[in-house]
Amino acid sequence: MTVSGTRTAVVVGGGLAGLMAAWALRGFADRIIVVERDRYPEGLAYRPGVPQARHAHLVMDAGHRALEEMMPGIRRQLTDAGAEFVSATRDLRWLSSAGWMADYDPASLSFLCCTRPLLDRVVLDRVRADGSIEFLEGTEVVGLLGSSRAVTGVRIRTRGASDGASGGVGGGGNGVSDGALDGALDGALDDDGVGGGRSAGVRAVEEIRAQLVVDATGRRATTPAWLAELGCPPVPEEQVDAGVAYATRLFHRPPGFDPGWKSAYVQTAAPHIKTLGVLIPIEGDRWIVGLGGMRGAEPEPGEEGYDKLLTELRHPILSEALREAEPATEVRGFRPGPSVRRHYERSPVQGLLVTGDAATSFNPVYGQGITVAAFSARALRRSLVRRGDLGPATVREAQRGIMEASKAPWMMSSSEDVRFPATTGGPSGALIRLQHRALDRVLAAATHDPVVTSAFHEVLAMASPPSALLRPKVLAGILRG
Template sequence: MTSSETTPGRGTAVVIGGGLAGVVAAWALRGFAERIVVVERDRYPDEPVFRSGVPQGRHAHLVLEAGHRALEELMPGINQELAAAGAHRVSTSGDLRWLSSAGWMVDYPARMAFLSCTRPVLDKLVLDRVRTEPSIEFLEGTDVVGLLGSGQAVTGVKVRARGSGRGPEDGSESSSGSSSGHGSGRGEVRDIPAELVIDASGRSTSVPKWLTELGCRAVPEERVDAGVAYTSRLFHRPPGVDLGYQAIYLQTKAPDKPRMGVLLPVEGDRWIVSLAGMRGAEPEPGAEGFTKHLSQLRDPALREMLREAEPAGEVRGFLPGPGVRRHYERSAPEGLVVVGDAASTFNPVYGQGVTVSLFCAQVLRRTAARHGGVGHATARDARREVAAVSKTAWMMSSAEDVRFTATTGGPSGALVRLQHRYLDKVLRGATHNPEVTAAFHEVLSLVAPPTRLFHPSVVAAVLRG
């Protein structure tokens, strides 16, 4: 054992995966570990461009209001830097037209907003900040190929270089990316001992398999799969256009119209448009499939916005795979914490993933500060708190996914049906009552718990409606 309960470890922390979840996790541990090593299979580009290790990066992304608050707490001034890099501030009401399953939401004096930019801009600014920390080092072009330790404790990782070439910056997006796995490199395998190992390797994490190889029990998990598929494209914003709003979100109307579309303003005077469909209504590939899916949305507003817009890139598809919540707080060896999509993967249509990853970074910093280092007590507390901060997002997304008839897995029963009926009433109230709309946005932005929708004033407005 490399650390003890009485002397918390302040040695090495290894982060598997150098995507957004990994780099903010590394940043969160600064000051509590003498050495923090981020192992990333890609080589970072010099400029903010799309890269193969983040296949979801070409699609519309949201950092919810709660996520921006978390990011600013972790990296003071970062939101101002995003705005300077071209991110657009979009108020959740007024700037955003939102068509829910019940109809268009009414405007109100919104207190919340989000900054809209492409994923590479967000990733590059965060990475640049993390690189200013001397205790954090990056192993680029390197695979993690296994864990060190036993069924009782993880004590480090096994790594292997993938080669010296930079490799393509653009890759297939038919499946989710990962920063772990066996890869194609033929370098020598070497060990990196560590007091703490953070798995931030994303949707296709290999850590559950490696834990089995160490003799650990299988990690309990929940799964829900609505069969969502994406297609996205960048457009030049037509000169002089003034729509009176900046963004539009056309939600699905389960179960009969399982298609959605979103348009967000991004840097470079462009729009990013992402279309999605659940199982049985997936977008067809290519430009023709994009145009066809656009015409099948339940409202023509998005199609009308793009009538005069010129494409600024190719159509890109993405298959996220199922939603998975892994319960490491119930079963995990000492010295391991799993964060981001490697711990909880949500249907991307709800825009929760980045924000929950930032919550996980806050957890790491909070628990390391509580125990004064990165020892086993820190890891145990962090596993419990990661589960807690992801619970609400999972509950909301999985409960919505099961509305679609082709969904597999997920919650069921009378309580879920009761939740659906009440939320339907809330959404109807949000089409005409500003107080209901504001409460709904607070919950969806993860700044308020779902109980906010049961505040007496909201319940009264819903019942009156």
């Protein structure tokens, strides 16, 4: 394959982050090529390159608003397909580490709930319908073209049945697992977990020249190794690992069940209570119920381990809801691995932009990843509109915007992870202890003061920055609490 690099953009990875990045590039590249390791399934099926697809996903309030800004009408398409909006106060029962969150009015914030295949399919159909974006499915990227100063394209090869359903490196979904859960979750991993992949044998390696390469390959992105091959210095990174693991099952909602809420969340209470559970409504009149634990409190394998953890949560709200519910699937386990933040903005390489989990991957229990990916695509689009080309200045600005989009979410999730003694990496010191004490005061006030609860939800939903907690009325409520 020979493609001119002039005004050509290659997006490596056709998951949500890659699709949204490709959408953002429209009108600023003559050719936009999405290189996807998998072949997209027909209909609402799970894709091997998204091993977390069988588990709970939600799009924060600010995330689905950003998605709607880029793809007008997408929220209506999702709800028409069965996705549900859950009000952050009317529909959600949330047991924080300090107690049940207070209700407040008006309920302006909501999060979007559906299965990952539904979300992926609606976004994919929208991108495909545009017609300006090309797809190379069943194709993996095996390296970058260029030098230590500039990336000028990618090296690709076609994958076949002999490569395995989910192996290989390069263009994939929004993250991969290590192929097996060690310790307590051995034997409970999804069938679609991704290992190292098998060799593609003698299949020819081809080249695509590009003015811009966008890395959207997910949590196990191999781009740092590819850059090392070009002689680039190591990419600065932060890493924190709370050892989280979780197990998920889908249930049919019991007929006539109406407790006055749609979703429930039983949170951890660090440092001693390391388990959590969440119930989220999804299409098909079903629930997806995820149970998890930080290192040392991981769910035991299979249905027996799932049921055991369900009864050990801090409150029986989930077990009571499921008492008459019929299981719709078997139990699936998953261990996402460490959270990583790679600072590509500090050592930019011309012609390369990194987005989604390949730039910053979070502990999934906080539900931040999809929203940050939407923010990142929006940052790319805004830089393109402002500067009008795919040049180095545009890419540098977009990379800074992508990292800025993940800054506050990373701070919140990593600082919460280090509350657990077995966590490795992450921030430490007097400042983080002060932050913990301050958040404890916020959560305590949020159990009875609607003003504080509303502000905290705004920050959590990424609709407002953490400074929203310093508004006079909010701060007064925190101090009174």
